[in-house]
Amino acid sequence: MEFRDLKKQYQILKPKMDQAVMEVMESSQFIGGPKVKELEERLASYVGVKHCITCGNGTDALTMVLKAWGIKEGDAVFVPSFTFFASAEVVSFEGATPVFVDVDRDTFNMDVHSLETAIKAVLKEGKLKPRAVMPVDLFGLPADYDAIQQIADKYDLLVLEDGAQGFGGTYKGKRACSFGDAATTSFFPAKPLGCYGDGGAVFTNDDETAAYIRSLAVHGKGEHKYDNVRIGWNSRLDAIQAAILLVKLDAFEEYELKGIDQVAQWYTEFLKDKVKTPIVPEGYTSSWAQYTITLKSEEERDLIITKLREQGIPTIIYYPKPLHRQTVYKNHKLYVPCPVSEELSRTVVSLSFDPYRSKNLITGIVDNLF
Ligand SMILES: *Cc1c(COP(=O)(O)O)cnc(C)c1O
Numbered sequence: 081m082e083f084r085d086l087k088k089q090y091q092i093l094k095p096k097m098d099q100a101v102m103e104v105m106e107s108s109q110f111i112g113g114p115k116v117k118e119l120e121e122r123l124a125s126y127v128g129v130k131h132c133i134t135c136g137n138g139t140d141a142l143t144m145v146l147k148a149w150g151i152k153e154g155d156a157v158f159v160p161s162f163t164f165f166a167s168a169e170v171v172s173f174e175g176a177t178p179v180f181v182d183v184d185r186d187t188f189n190m191d192v193h194s195l196e197t198a199i200k201a202v203l204k205e206g207k208l209k210p211r212a213v214m215p216v217d218l219f220g221l222p223a224d225y226d227a228i229q230q231i232a233d234k235y236d237l238l239v240l241e242d243g244a245q246g247f248g249g250t251y252k253g254k255r256a257c258s259f260g261d262a263a264t265t266s267f268f269p270a271k272p273l274g275c276y277g278d279g280g281a282v283f284t285n286d287d288e289t290a291a292y293i294r295s296l297a298v299h300g301k302g303e304h305k306y307d308n309v310r311i312g313w314n315s316r317l318d319a320i321q322a323a324i325l326l327v328k329l330d331a332f333e334e335y336e337l338k339g340i341d342q343v344a345q346w347y348t349e350f351l352k353d354k355v356k357t358p359i360v361p362e363g364y365t366s367s368w369a370q371y372t373i374t375l376k377s378e379e380e381r382d383l384i385i386t387k388l389r390e391q392g393i394p395t396i397i398y399y400p401k402p403l404h405r406q407t408v409y410k411n412h413k414l415y416v417p418c419p420v421s422e423e424l425s426r427t428v429v430s431l432s433f434d435p436y437r438s439k440n441l442i443t444g445i446v447d448n449l450f
Pocket residue numbers: 137138139140163164166167216242244245266267268278279280
């Protein structure tokens with residue numbers, strides 16, 4: 081069994097997908113062009129923001145926003161400790177300091193109390209300048225943007241939504257990747273909306289940020305490609321990936337998002353009396369990048385992983401180490417304790433999952449568990 085069955089998805093989309101890729105090959109317009117433009121317009125309108133700028137991957141998307149905002153050495157960016165490494169890496173890459181914040185046990189997302197405590201600790205120390213907060217929509221569930229925005233306003237911080245896993249989720253009727261001052265996503269194949277390689281995008285309503293990022297992504301271009309006004313780099317989504325994403329976006333909107341929500345409901349129905357199943361609070365919907373259960377102990381988790389593995393059913397631990405425990409950050413100052421991030425890294429496991437599962441298949445997985 082595949083953890084996320086991308087082969088099955090391709091088999092279903094194959095006629096349209098092959099056609100779309102062939103069209104790009106026949107047009108021989110591989111970089112930029114009408115497919116990329118069409119995709120950016122569709123993504124911006126789906127999310128509900130003015131600008132969408134596609135780029136090479138989700139990590140570049142985050143990096144470009146930080147650069148556009150001039151985040152640099154001496155600046156503090158508040159990042160949850162329980163997330164994928166890239167969320168903090170991009171901050172360090174700019175020479176700024178990621179300040180780790182704990183997460184909420186039920187939503188796995190940034191804990192706003194921990195955030196405010198961390199901001200106060202940084203201000204009290206007086207060495208770093210708080211500049212931005214980077215909430216992550218972990219496992220497909222948007223963070224608590226109203227509460228985060230309130231704190232950001234209070235301390236004059238920019239908000240960058242890391243929506244790499246959040247695309248398709250909603251919060252109080254608004255779509256993920258529309259929150260804060262800018263948002264990013266990733267089209268890595270296993271994300272809610274994935275392409276057949278690497279890809280990413282930045283979303284913003286701010287004209288200036290958008291123009292700056294369009295320049296950064298093409299060698300710091302000015303009026304045109306051979307007019308260079310700043311140091312940038314090369315980060316573009318190619319036309320074949322854009323064509324693939326246009327086909328996938330149709331499926332995503334028409335039935336995949338509904339499909340995966342149904343599969344999640346089956347899991348929850350079968351598992352809720354036995355383990356802690358994911359919580360989607362009132363006012364939120366998840367795009368279910370992962371279906372992640374929480375066990376009582378590391379031992380119980382190991383037992384479940386082993387039982388499933390014996391039946392050929394894969395599981396993945398997202399994430400086995402909170403970021404503040406990563407080797408590269410071992411001498412990094414921790415401004416607030418992150419006990420929940422540590423606990424979750426010992427007790428969570430994500431189950432094999434995608435929109436193309438039948439109820440029987442889910443029953444089969446669950447029956448192997450207990
Ligand atoms: C995947 C991911 C990224 C990075 O995206 P890439 O396209 O792999 O560079 C960043 N943040 C989070 C939370 C992610 O899950």
